[in-house]
Amino acid sequence: xxxxxxxxxxxxxxxxxxxxxxxxxxxxxxxxxxxxxxxxxxxxxxxxxxxxxxxxxxxxxxxxxxxxxxxxxxxxxxxxxxxxxxxxxxxxxxxxxxxxxxxxxxxxxxxxxxxxxxxxxxxxxxxxxxxxxxxxxxxxxxxxxxxxxxxxxxxxxxxxxxxxxxxxxxxxxxxxxxxxxxxxxxxxxxxxxxxxxxxxxxxxxxxxxxxxxxxx
Numbered sequence: 611x612x613x614x615x616x617x618x619x620x621x622x623x624x625x626x627x628x629x630x631x632x633x634x635x636x637x638x639x640x641x642x643x644x645x646x647x648x649x650x651x652x653x654x655x656x657x658x659x660x661x662x663x664x665x666x667x668x669x670x671x672x673x674x675x676x677x678x679x680x681x682x683x684x685x686x687x688x689x690x691x692x693x694x695x696x697x698x699x700x701x702x703x704x705x706x707x708x709x710x711x712x713x714x715x716x717x718x719x720x721x722x723x724x725x726x727x728x729x730x731x732x733x734x735x736x737x738x739x740x741x742x743x744x745x746x747x748x749x750x751x752x753x754x755x756x757x758x759x760x761x762x763x764x765x766x767x768x769x770x771x772x773x774x775x776x777x778x779x780x781x782x783x784x785x786x787x788x789x790x791x792x793x794x795x796x797x798x799x800x801x802x803x804x805x806x807x808x809x810x811x812x813x814x815x816x817x818x819x820x821x822x823x824x825x826x
Contacts (some may be wrong), residue, residue, distance in 0.1 A: 630697040632726035633757075634783050636773050637739055638793055640728035642751035644713035646721060647743060647786075648685055649732055653706045657692070666692045668701060668723075672720040673709060676743050679716050688712070689720045697724040711735060711743060738791040738807035746793045746807060753794040753802035768801045770794075 641647050655670030672685045691698035709732040714723040723729060735743070753769055757776045765772055771794035775786025783789060788804060795805040806812075 630695060630725055632697070634776060635728070635776070636755045636789055636794075637728060637742060637784075638747045638750060638753075640713050641677065641743060641747040644677065644727070645679060646675070647713045648672050648686065648712070649674040649676070649711055649743075650685070651706055651709055652701050652703055655703060656702070659794070664696075665694050666690050666698065670712070677748060685721060687721070688714060688723050692721050694725075697726055699723045699725055699727070699729065701729075709733070725776045736790045736794075737809055741791075741807050741809075742793050746795070750793055750795045750802075753796055755794050767769055769796070770821040771802050771804055 614816075616695040635643070648670070650670045650672040652668055653671050656667050656669070657668070659663075666689070668688045668690065670685060670688055675683070675685065678685065694700065709728055709731050711728065712723060713728045714721055715727075733737050753771060755766075755773045756763075756765060756770050757773045760777055763772055763774075763777075773783075773788055775783040775788045791806055791808050792804045794802050796802050
């Protein structure tokens, strides 16, 4: 019975379109596993030339690069399969002024996006998530976030954090508190734990640290 429940949950957590299947990931995992992470606007779309049929090219106006291959100081074009069955990403160019958080990979010199990447409107991110992409996640990629799908979940090392949003919010785990407000952070000794990125919590932590430093 437990096996059936786990299978059903895993099925609901995936996005499937004619063979395309993507497991949900915490925003920090999406950042750390990506080759590039940017904030930008989709401003154009064209089909590739004949020799590269089956792909679509998006023109991007990049406003901020959070992560990119070495030496890449501007990103103007992103490639994606034209077919949804190949996990091709379809973007409706209805509002070219809307900024998006975009993650993707470098493949044979091309920057590629697909349905499995973390691509969302920048305005939809919480303040904690924005801070994560801007500065926190890149410092915490030595930590690994492990999804808990059900039953008895456990960690194999101190460098891991258990992601229970996929259990509590199995239909939409990105709406969970760990996804929206927390990061898995190394506490300085190889021990990774969940740490709130809410501005009020950070301010309280900083105040406490300053008070402790003053008292010494």
